[in-house]
Amino acid sequence: MKLRLLLIAAALTALCPYPAAAAKVKHPRLYVLDCGDIKPMDPTLFGLKKEEIAGDASFVTPCYLVVHPKGTLIWDVGQVPDASIPDDGTEAVVQDILKAKRKLLPQLKALGYEPKNITYLAMSHYHLDHTANANLFAGSTWIVQQAEYDAMFGATQFAIRDASSYDKLKDSKRITLNNEDHDVFGDGSVVIKTAPGHTPGHQMLFLRLKKFGPLLLEGDLYHIPEERTLDRVPTFDFDAAMTRATRVKTEAFLKETGAVMWIQHDPPTNAKIRKSPEFYE
Numbered sequence: 001m002k003l004r005l006l007l008i009a010a011a012l013t014a015l016c017p018y019p020a021a022a023a024k025v026k027h028p029r030l031y032v033l034d035c036g037d038i039k040p041m042d043p044t045l046f047g048l049k050k051e052e053i054a055g056d057a058s059f060v061t062p063c064y065l066v067v068h069p070k071g072t073l074i075w076d077v078g079q080v081p082d083a084s085i086p087d088d089g090t091e092a093v094v095q096d097i098l099k100a101k102r103k104l105l106p107q108l109k110a111l112g113y114e115p116k117n118i119t120y121l122a123m124s125h126y127h128l129d130h131t132a133n134a135n136l137f138a139g140s141t142w143i144v145q146q147a148e149y150d151a152m153f154g155a156t157q158f159a160i161r162d163a164s165s166y167d168k169l170k171d172s173k174r175i176t177l178n179n180e181d182h183d184v185f186g187d188g189s190v191v192i193k194t195a196p197g198h199t200p201g202h203q204m205l206f207l208r209l210k211k212f213g214p215l216l217l218e219g220d221l222y223h224i225p226e227e228r229t230l231d232r233v234p235t236f237d238f239d240a241a242m243t244r245a246t247r248v249k250t251e252a253f254l255k256e257t258g259a260v261m262w263i264q265h266d267p268p269t270n271a272k273i274r275k276s277p278e279f280y281e
């Protein structure tokens with residue numbers, strides 16, 4: 001009888017495209033999701049000449065889900081809204097260069113999560129390659145720096161912004177930070193780090209994973225590894241001096257903690273990373 005039930009359960013699991021329930025975790029877990037890639041750009045936008053870089057200035061755009069025993073956090077939410085991606089797997093392109101084939105919500109659902117199970121939303125910054133699906137998480141608590149909030153909703157028109165992707169966040173439950181770090185679950189394992197410069201309230205995500213160790217997701221502090229090695233700042237940064245100051249502070253932080261830093265947009269970095277449903281813990 002028991003075997004029969006097990007067989008039925010196995011058959012049902014095989015039929016169901018998604019696992020029914022999210023994993024119960026004892027320690028924080030990180031999933032890396034596929035939110036598309038970006039066609040090659042002009043490296044001079046990033047302060048670099050073509051001959052100075054190893055790659056072709058094309059980018060990847062991951063999204064990340066952190067699952068902690070006390071809740072969940074989604075970090076960066078893509079560059080093409082789910083609603084614009086066809087169901088048949090054809091690639092959608094917005095703004096001529098931002099591409100995506102995979103929707104974000106089905107990737108979460110495959111892990112057992114829906115927006116209502118996402119406790120916190122945090123984005124590195126307001127640029128449209130990080131905010132595409134933000135409105136889907138208007139029911140989560142949004143963690144944002146005050147300076148970024150002001151840039152997103154204030155009267156001044158900032159570039160590289162798509163306000164329609166995040167306008168529903170205006171009245172979201174919110175944790176507003178004043179150029180400061182924030183320990184999301186109170187145990188030091190998931191920390192939002194203030195990192196202004198690229199945008200006024202740019203931030204990064206620091207994780208202490210039990211097996212992997214300390215890991216920094218650096219938002220767009222760097223895009224191309226040569227920005228770091230040759231000390232170049234993108235021409236479109238909000239404040240280049242502020243970016244440099246944040247970089248100095250971040251490099252010291254990496255030394256002090258021994259953390260690994262993943263340059264989020266860097267294709268070779270991303271290629272070596274395990275993707276969801278695999279995870280880091």
Ligand SMILES: [Zn+2]
Nearest residue numbers: 127129130220
């Ligand atoms: Zn970006």
